[in-house]
Amino acid sequence: MNDFDWGVIARSWPFLAEGMALSALLVVVSTAGGILLGLGLALMRRSDHAFIAGPATVYVTVMRSVPLILVLFWFYFLVPLVIGRPVGALASALVAFVLFEAAFYCEIIRAGINSVRAGQTEAALATGMRRSQVMRLIIMPQGLRAMTPLLFNQVIIVFQDTSLVYVVALRDFMTTASVVASRDGRPTEMYTLVAVVYLAICFSLSKAIELYGKGRAR
Amino acid sequence: MIVLNDIHKSYGRTQVLRGCTAAVKLGEVVVVCGPSGSGKSTLIKCVNGLVPIDRGSITVDGVSVTDKHTDLPALRAQIGMVFQNFELYPHMTALQNVSLAQIHVLKRSRAEADARSEQLLARVGLSSKLSSRPDQLSGGQQQRVSIARALSMDPKAMLFDEPTSALDPEMVNEVLEVMQALALDGMTMMVVTHEMGFAQRVAERVLFMDGGEILEDSPKSQFFANPSTERARQFLTKVLSH
Ligand SMILES: Nc1ncnc2c1ncn2[C@@H]1O[C@H](COP(=O)(O)OP(=O)(O)OP(=O)(O)O)[C@@H](O)[C@H]1O
Numbered sequence: 001m002n003d004f005d006w007g008v009i010a011r012s013w014p015f016l017a018e019g020m021a022l023s024a025l026l027v028v029v030s031t032a033g034g035i036l037l038g039l040g041l042a043l044m045r046r047s048d049h050a051f052i053a054g055p056a057t058v059y060v061t062v063m064r065s066v067p068l069i070l071v072l073f074w075f076y077f078l079v080p081l082v083i084g085r086p087v088g089a090l091a092s093a094l095v096a097f098v099l100f101e102a103a104f105y106c107e108i109i110r111a112g113i114n115s116v117r118a119g120q121t122e123a124a125l126a127t128g129m130r131r132s133q134v135m136r137l138i139i140m141p142q143g144l145r146a147m148t149p150l151l152f153n154q155v156i157i158v159f160q161d162t163s164l165v166y167v168v169a170l171r172d173f174m175t176t177a178s179v180v181a182s183r184d185g186r187p188t189e190m191y192t193l194v195a196v197v198y199l200a201i202c203f204s205l206s207k208a209i210e211l212y213g214k215g216r217a218r
Numbered sequence: 219m220i221v222l223n224d225i226h227k228s229y230g231r232t233q234v235l236r237g238c239t240a241a242v243k244l245g246e247v248v249v250v251c252g253p254s255g256s257g258k259s260t261l262i263k264c265v266n267g268l269v270p271i272d273r274g275s276i277t278v279d280g281v282s283v284t285d286k287h288t289d290l291p292a293l294r295a296q297i298g299m300v301f302q303n304f305e306l307y308p309h310m311t312a313l314q315n316v317s318l319a320q321i322h323v324l325k326r327s328r329a330e331a332d333a334r335s336e337q338l339l340a341r342v343g344l345s346s347k348l349s350s351r352p353d354q355l356s357g358g359q360q361q362r363v364s365i366a367r368a369l370s371m372d373p374k375a376m377l378f379d380e381p382t383s384a385l386d387p388e389m390v391n392e393v394l395e396v397m398q399a400l401a402l403d404g405m406t407m408m409v410v411t412h413e414m415g416f417a418q419r420v421a422e423r424v425l426f427m428d429g430g431e432i433l434e435d436s437p438k439s440q441f442f443a444n445p446s447t448e449r450a451r452q453f454l455t456k457v458l459s460h
């Protein structure tokens with residue numbers, strides 16, 4: 001155990017890179033899709049009509065109270081039963097991530113919108129703007145500033161959550177690393193690598209949030 | 219110009235307006251005063267439909283505010299409004315604040331809108347502040363920008379809700395002067411304020427509210443010399459004594 005063999009990383013690199021690519025794909029798709037769908041949900045929840053706001057509220061509450069792993073299972077095992085044909089692991093994982101994260105992005109976006117004083121809406125309405133214009137021109141630009149750090153945070157969380165896709169037999173970065181670890185008997189090296197990579201990515205994202213905050217303060 | 223007829227409004231169980239009837243004629247300046255919580259802000263926000271009412275009717279220049287078929291945004295575009303806390307858009311410059319609704323509501327080109335905004339900001343004495351952001355301006359300057367913003371829609375009437383209450387004393391006059399000039403130009407104005415000096419100089423009539431009712435609606439000379447209710451008398455002694 002004394003002699004480390006860091007060469008294992010280089011030898012298994014193509015395999016590890018595949019895992020990394022899957023993690024990246026999941027993060028990008030669930031962030032983009034989640035924010036879009038989350039925005040839709042947030043606008044629905046703000047509606048005065050109960051039949052618009054209600055379903056969105058139920059959806060968000062359900063998604064936020066079940067574990068992601070369960071949602072992954074649902075899509076992998078249940079959806080094929082319902083539609084009568086297999087969906088495929090990657091497709092079901094992507095859909096599950098988007099639908100799950102949307103609930104969280106919805107709440108972040110809602111908090112951002114609510115952080116803008118009601119007087120801003122009144123003032124803009126008083127000039128004759130329509131509600132959609134007020135949202136686009138006045139509320140969103142101000143709310144975005146409040147929500148950006150939280151959005152970054154959520155990206156970090158998603159990145160960490162991608163390791164869960166092993167339950168549908170997909171291999172993200174974490175999974176590929178542990179496969180190599182047990183196959184080559186090099187757990188120390190591989191898990192050190194995983195830790196360093198996660199640390200580097202999360203650290204740079206946190207740093208980005210911090211810099212963004214500083215930029216705002218000026 | 220503005221006609222309010224038997225307005226009732228409750229928030230939950232609290233009745234805030236109990237049958238308010240009043241009118242502001244073309245070119246007239248009417249001051250609304252009364253103790254805190256008497257419903258002045260609520261009343262003035264009914265005029266452009268920012269606060270929906272439970273009962274009664276409101277018309278502005280003959281157009282019903284309460285009718286479901288009225289295009290409220292179009293109606294609001296013709297009524298300028300100035301708020302106690304200015305409510306300038308913090309992410310825009312003074313010029314952009316004044317141009318925004320011209321571009322998006324009146325569909326003026328940006329160049330046209332900016333030219334008009336420059337004129338208006340000059341009129342309120344802020345030619346040198348076109349590219350300042352609200353947080354770089356004093357309270358008095360912010361309120362003058364917000365008056366320019368309201369004027370940018372070429373409104374038929376202007377509503378003011380305690381435009382000087384949030385200001386340091388030394389900035390009150392610069393705002394009142396702008397308002398006085400507007401009144402002299404013949405603007406129809408409904409002004410919630412405790413500035414009795416302004417009322418005495420500029421207003422034609424004074425409305426006194428208490429407990430959601432309009433207790434007095436008198437020509438200003440009569441209101442100041444001889445208020446008809448005891449509560450108005452008490453209110454006047456209080457605000458005039460300092
Ligand atoms: N959105 C609201 N929800 C519930 N109650 C409200 C709301 N807005 C106002 N009120 C209540 O209505 C009453 C009248 O409020 P309003 O703001 O019209 O008074 P005001 O005369 O403008 O007072 P001030 O001089 O303090 O501005 C108050 O008791 C207030 O608490």
Ligand SMILES: [Mg+2]
Nearest residue numbers: 258259260380
């Ligand atoms: Mg008020």
